[in-house]
Amino acid sequence: MSNTHVDRSQGELTQKIEDMGLESPEVIQTSLAAAMTLGLKGGIFYRNAKLTCLNLLLTYQEGCQGRCGYCGLEQKRSEKTKGTTFIRVAWPTYSFDLILERTKQYQNSLKRICLSMITHKRAFEDSLKLVSRLHSEVNLPISILCAPTLIHKMEDLQKLKEAGADQLGVSVDTATSEIFQKYRGKGVRGPHQWNHYWEILRKGVAVFGKGKVSVHLIVGLGESEQEMAMAFQQVHDLGAEVHLFSFYPEPGSALAEREAPSIGQYRRMQIARYLIMNDFASAKTMHFNSSGQVYDFGMDVETFITSGQPFRTSGCPGHDGETACNRPYGNERPGISLANYPFIPDIRDVEQIRSELYAGLMEGVEQL
């Protein structure tokens, strides 16, 4: 159970902050899980999961200038649902000083902080200020999830590193340039460009180092499993890591009616990601059916399934090398079937995962 000795007046404070129209860097949004973990919001975690990375998000009255069709921050999202959720749940707003104070108080139970920019003209400079304050006052490693559209020079990335970030995140999100264009670029008259994202990724590796840059990829935006596995390989070959997300239809967004990917598709992508990132296999040695689904990983994966490791949330590590950014129930409703496990799956979980792994596979399973 999480922080039951909270100060309930914080809820009223949040409302005031939102009403007053305050913006970053004075205020910051936190994930629901972070607010619960810092004792700012009531709530408990299913199966007693523990959040180990504090996720913070810059916030401005003008909002994000991106128009990504699947995103809860998207500008044209219907008025009824605008700002209500981002990645499935509410993101309450607090003064940055309060977050800093609470982070110091709870830092022993945390392993990392992640600050997310949004695409806004002030986001880069504000990120530098906030990363710098966090770095000087809190003894936790810091990730910066950058907004590549705001970044043009290698020096900008260098500044983020010098401010105190040790990991860089680049949310490419889609496995292919076509899907990127459709949901983030020209297709939605959005400002983002596929080639620029990959350029920032390459520059990021040069500045932060191999294994210190992560790429967010979302399964279920219309790509085939083969395309996603190829994207994993491309990221890996550049010296970066893939952190995997399952598409969740945000109410009011352009993709609100689109279904989340099948659990079978997601499980296969989790295994493919794990094998490629850890150099156990390559996308080139995996076998795909005519629908682009992986039916053979090119090696026996039973040991990996039994370990449960491929199915844990993928995210930036803590000082101990273990995943810190475990995002409990960030991709799915809490319940029996979890896309990402915020803890090590137990024996029952592994049995369930095994039964899900080849669900929805259209052909090719008999070739195993």
Add this chain to the structure above:
Amino acid sequence: MKVGEWHFPEELLYDEHHQWLKREGNDITIGLTDYGQYVRGDILFLSLLEAGTQVKAGEAVGSLETGKWVGRFYAPQTGEICAVNAEVLKDTRLINQDPYGHGWLFKIKTHSSEGQMHMTVEELKVWLELELEKEKACDV
């Protein structure tokens, strides 16, 4: 009566699932306590058994889901569910906003004494304070 930050009406009875009970003859109205709603978080989804269902004391009679948790409601006593609050099924926020009023959950008609071990507000205070101490020790 207040325990910590949370309010508990003195005329109600309580169980260890953080549910309150109000007895009126053979009818019992059940809801989540102020602490129960707060600790679970903002309730997003709710399901309850239909009126007319026979239930046994301790049996699950419904479920609720918050942003990060899913759990159950329990029958505090053997009987028949005689009413379900349609308002909370439409608007789950009522449970968080008004747990002892518009946020009530369901009613049971009972002729059985099975499952009658419930706490008075004084007993609840002693039990909950111990629980809160345990939580606090685990948190930091």
